[in-house]
Amino acid sequence: xxxxxxxxxxxxxxxxxxxxxxxxxxxxxxxxxxxxxxxxxxxxxxxxxxxxxxxxxxxxxxxxxxxxxxxxxxxxxxxxxxxxxxxxxxxxxxxxxxxxxxxxxxxxxxxxxxxxxxxxxxxxxxxxxxxxxxxxxxxxxxxxxxxxxxxxxxxxxxxxxxxxxxxxxxxxxxxxxxxxxxxxxxxxxxxxxxxxxxxxxxxxxxxxxxxxxxxxxxxxxxxxxxxxxxxxxxxxxxxxxxxxxxxxxxxx
Numbered sequence: 001x002x003x004x005x006x007x008x009x010x011x012x013x014x015x016x017x018x019x020x021x022x023x024x025x026x027x028x029x030x031x032x033x034x035x036x037x038x039x040x041x042x043x044x045x046x047x048x049x050x051x052x053x054x055x056x057x058x059x060x061x062x063x064x065x066x067x068x069x070x071x072x073x074x075x076x077x078x079x080x081x082x083x084x085x086x087x088x089x090x091x092x093x094x095x096x097x098x099x100x101x102x103x104x105x106x107x108x109x110x111x112x113x114x115x116x117x118x119x120x121x122x123x124x125x126x127x128x129x130x131x132x133x134x135x136x137x138x139x140x141x142x143x144x145x146x147x148x149x150x151x152x153x154x155x156x157x158x159x160x161x162x163x164x165x166x167x168x169x170x171x172x173x174x175x176x177x178x179x180x181x182x183x184x185x186x187x188x189x190x191x192x193x194x195x196x197x198x199x200x201x202x203x204x205x206x207x208x209x210x211x212x213x214x215x216x217x218x219x220x221x222x223x224x225x226x227x228x229x230x231x232x233x234x235x236x237x238x239x240x241x242x243x244x245x246x247x248x249x250x251x252x
Contacts, residue, residue, distance in 0.1 A: 017214070021163050022090035036240035043189070044231050053194040059218050059225035060190050064173035067207030068165025069212075074108070076157045080148035088153075090142045090161050095128055099165025105161040106144055110152075114218045124148070124161070126249040151182075164205075172217065173210040180205065180232050191222035197233050 038044050046056060056228055072090040080086030092100070104126040124146035133141040146153075153159065154250050179201070184205055189196040204212035217223070224231055 003143060011066045011097070036056040038235055039195065043192060043195040044235050044238070045195045046231075054230050056196075056224060056231060057226040059175055059178065060220045061172050061174055061205065061219050061223065064207070064210050064212075065169050066171050066173060066205045066207040066210065067169075068169060068171060069163065069207075070096050070165075071160055071162050073158055074142075074144055074161040076153050076155055076159075079153060079155050080146070080151065083195055085145040086148045087155055088124075088144045088146070088159070088161070090144060091133070091137065091139040092142055092163065093139055094134065096163070096165075097131075097142070100126060100129060100142065102128055103156055104164070107164075108144070108146060109160040126163075162215070167203065169205075171204065171212040172219050172224050173212050174217070175208060176209050176211045178206060178223045178225045178228050180228050188217070189212050189228055190217070191224075196224055198220045198232070 023067035037046065046054070050056075060186050072092060072093065074088040074090035076086060076088045078087040106124045106126055107121050108120050108124045124144045126142060127145045128143040130141040130143065133139060140160070142163075174188065178188050180188065187200050187202065190199045198218055202214040204214045206212070
């Protein structure tokens with residue numbers, strides 16, 4: 001559904017650009033007119049009227065209270081059978097384990113790839129934290145129990161477990177809508193003078209429509225918070241299918 005909407009947007013954008021180019025041709029040479037929306041190394045530049053039409057808005061990176069969060073691959077070692085719950089194990093660091101408690105509800109997603117957000121989620125329970133693995137593995141084993149009446153998860157299968165800690169931390173955060181999930185990872189568009197520059201970010205916990213920024217942005221930076229996908233499509237359109245410019249490196 002989202003892909004179809006973006007394709008419709010792309011068609012509308014091409015029409016918008018074509019109309020603009022016809023108007024521009026009456027006043028000045030057409031050379032590079034369609035590429036004025038994009039400048040290599042600086043990013044996308046949108047006229048104010050186009051920003052309004054496309055609904056592009058910006059928001060500053062701000063501090064938010066966000067619960068500690070981590071995603072880990074978990075492997076099923078006991079399949080559910082009848083009324084007996086299935087069980088899986090995941091590994092977390094000692095610091096992460098200090099934020100967890102037995103009885104916590106865990107969000108589970110089929111597959112071990114923690115970047116995969118397409119499959120449906122289901123719930124499990126944190127049954128036990130086992131610190132005996134620290135001596136051998138340097139990490140804490142987390143035992144997760146889950147119901148599986150449809151018997152979808154045999155022993156040996158994997159899913160992603162999302163752990164939410166017991167405390168909230170004050171962190172730098174941006175609206176979740178500002179994040180574009182690229183093939184090589186998430187990025188945002190930062191306001192850089194008159195341009196919007198694609199910038200790689202490393203993200204952490206998610207809470208109430210906000211996501212923690214672990215690396216890539218500073219407090220006070222301004223990011224496109226609405227229509228970020230649209231800006232990405234404009235960059236691709238301006239390059240006429242060529243390779244997009246390299247994202248700005250993470251800020252250290």
